Amino acid sequence: MVRRHRPTPERILRCPQCRSTDVFTDVTMFSGALYTCKQCGYKGPFILEEDVPSQPPPLPEGSSEDLP
Ligand SMILES: [Zn+2]
Known part of the structure; x- marks a missing residue:
């Protein structure tokens, strides 16, 4: 694994x-x-900062999408 742990x-x-x-950052x-x-x-x-989640949030179970 070459990726560093973040x-x-x-x-x-x-x-x-x-x-x-x-966008570049100049300090x-x-x-x-x-x-x-x-x-x-x-x-x-x-600047606008946005978080990039490494994993998509889990879908809630038993939501209204569960139609009979
Ligand atoms: Zn621009």
Whole structure:
């Protein structure tokens, strides 16, 4: 197995302007993190973060989908 064990779920960054995930993180000493979007050229401290669950959540059993 080449994959590393990740205790925390992986996250993807999404551009708040064009919703692209082609976003880079620039960390500066003074202002913290700056994000740069490769698609629309957006640059700023605000970005959308989405969790990427490693496994899909289990479906609840005995739900209303169980029609007789
Ligand atoms: Zn963008």
